[in-house]
Amino acid sequence: MDTLNMAIVKKANExxxxxEILIITEQLRLRLHEDKLIKxxxxxxxxxxxxFVAREAVDWLIDRKxxxxxxxxxxLMQKMIDHNSIHHVCDNYKEFRDAKLFFRFRKDDGTFPLVQxxxxxxxxxxxxxxxxNSENSLLQAREEDGATYERSFVxxxxxxxxxxxxxxxxxxEAEQLGRRLMEHAVIQHVLGQYHFVDSNLLYQFRLNFRRRRKLMELLVKRPHAVVESQDSPFCLRKQNQDTTSFLSVSPSTGERTISAYRRSSLCGGDSSGYFSTSPVLSFNNPIALSNxxxxxxxxxxxxxxxxPGAPYRRKLLTIVSDPVGWGFVVRGDKPCHVQAVDPSGAAAASGVKVCQFVVSINGRNVLHSDFRAIRNLILTGPRTIIMEVMEEINP
Structure with missing residues (x-):
């Protein structure tokens, strides 16, 4: 079996x-477009x-915390210049200035360097x-060496x-593509031991492209040798009242090996703080946790x-996903309810609240559906969802 050597590990870490820089930059670019700062x-x-105007971008970053x-x-903006993501429109300045100067994302003007x-x-x-976005069974909870790994594939x-x-x-050709994906940190063996080979070994996606990032992550050195959970952006749950850790909600009813954390150095203490939706599976000191x-x-x-006369009222909510998702958890079975809401996500801004019952999605009644069906309906549907909910009048 082709085990990993230090050169491959080093390249994957790089x-x-x-x-992460590419994802963070693209998420920022889309947000600035949505807020009309780019024009x-x-x-x-x-x-x-x-x-965009440099000074306006600085104001926006501060206003959005x-x-x-x-x-x-x-x-933060200089970090993007250093990585060839943005540049002065005339390339007169190599340093980002807090002034009335025009800068542009290289992806918007076709100058982004598409290196290998x-x-x-x-x-x-x-x-x-x-x-x-597919309904295949490629990603499942699977076991290897006595441990269960969520959303893994053979x-x-x-x-x-x-x-x-x-x-x-x-x-x-497919095996060579898998090896390239692994060398570029897109996928990884669940135990971090083997290169990608046509076998029965388990792998996971290492990069979670949907996770909502904070720009401050550009300035924080990331730990290596980890595999990120691939739960969607509407999978979020606080572990308990005495910790800042967060766990993803999984359809599995069994236990799994997972360790999760919140980057407290990136978060404020108020409700506007950022809640990471990307728990990290760790290879060291695993903790067994139930759903x-x-x-x-x-x-x-x-x-x-x-x-008739039940103490519930109906609401019709319109949720427009941001670049990484909708920001809420659905759980249960006939009826399903909202298990958790990301306070900084699109759902919270649209009025989605914990304990609301999901009645319909885009006009389709889901009262007789389980959370898996609702999840798939949302993920495979349009970016904007019309969700009817029922909430208790006097909770």
């Missing part, structure tokens, strides 16, 4: 850093398409989204899937919910 601008009879002050905001490393990571993201089945999706012409208890005070049956 590619993980690059991948065509004129100066001295010249038009600069898709550009992405940076504590202007110095940190400048440092970037191409592999971008292809990995496309494959990740294709797997996550190498040989992944190769079959690549050929089926016409991502590779034959098994040899969370329901947030409902007591079980509620469908008959009770729909009974």
């Amino acid at each position: 590619m993980e850093q690059l991948g 065509d601008r004129r100066h001295r009879m010249c038009t600069y398409p898709n550009s 992405e940076a504590a002050d202007r110095t940190i905001a400048k440092e 490393e970037v191409k592999v990571i971008m292809r990995g993201q496309r494959l990740y989204e294709k797997v996550m 190498a040989s089945e992944f190769i079959d899937w690549l050929i089926q999706e016409q991502e590779a012409d034959n098994r040899e 969370p208890k329901s947030v409902l005070k007591r079980p509620v049956t469908l008959d009770e919910l729909l009974a």
Whole structure:
């Protein structure tokens, strides 16, 4: 079996850093577009398409609590210049200045350097989204060496899937693609021991492309030799009242080996703090944890919910996903309820609250569905969802 050597591990760690920078930068670019900070601008009879004003960007970072002050905001933007993500529209300045100067994302003007490393990571993201949005059974809770790994896949089945999706012409080509994905930190063996080979070994996606990032992560050195959980952005649960750790909610009813954390150095203490939706599976000192208890005070049956005069009112909510998802957890079975809400996510801004019961998604009644069906309906549907809920009048 082809075990990992130090050169491969070192390269994967470097590619993980690059991948995180690419994801963080793209999430910021989309957010600035949505808030209309990026637009065509004129100066001295010249038009600069898709550009933003440096000073306005600094103000935006502070207003959104992405940076504590202007110095940190400048440092964050300089980090993006150093990694060829943004540049001055005329390339007159190599340093980011808190001034009325025009800067632009290289992805918006076609100057982003598509080197081989970037191409592999971008292809990995496309494959990740294709797997996550499909209804196949490629990603499952699987066991290896007595431990269970959530959303893992068998190498040989992944190769079959690549050929089926016409991502590779034959098994040899598919295996080479898997090896490139591993060397670029897109996937990883669950125990971090073996390179990618056409076998029954288990692997997971190492980069979670959907996780909501904070820009401050650009300035924090990431730990190595980890595999990120691939729970979607609407999987979030607080572990207990005395810790800042967060765990993902999984469909599995069994226990699993997982360690989760919140980057407290990146978060404020108020409700606007960032809640990480990306728990990390660790290879050292694992902790066995069961699935969370329901947030409902007591079980509620469908008959009770729909009974005449029941103390529940209906609401129609419109949720528009941000670049990484919707920001809430659905759990239960006939009826399903909202288990948790990311306070900084799209769902919270739309009025989604814990303990609400899900009645319909985009006009489709889901009162007789379990949480898996609702999850798939959301993930495979449009970016904007119309969700009808029922909430207790006097909780």
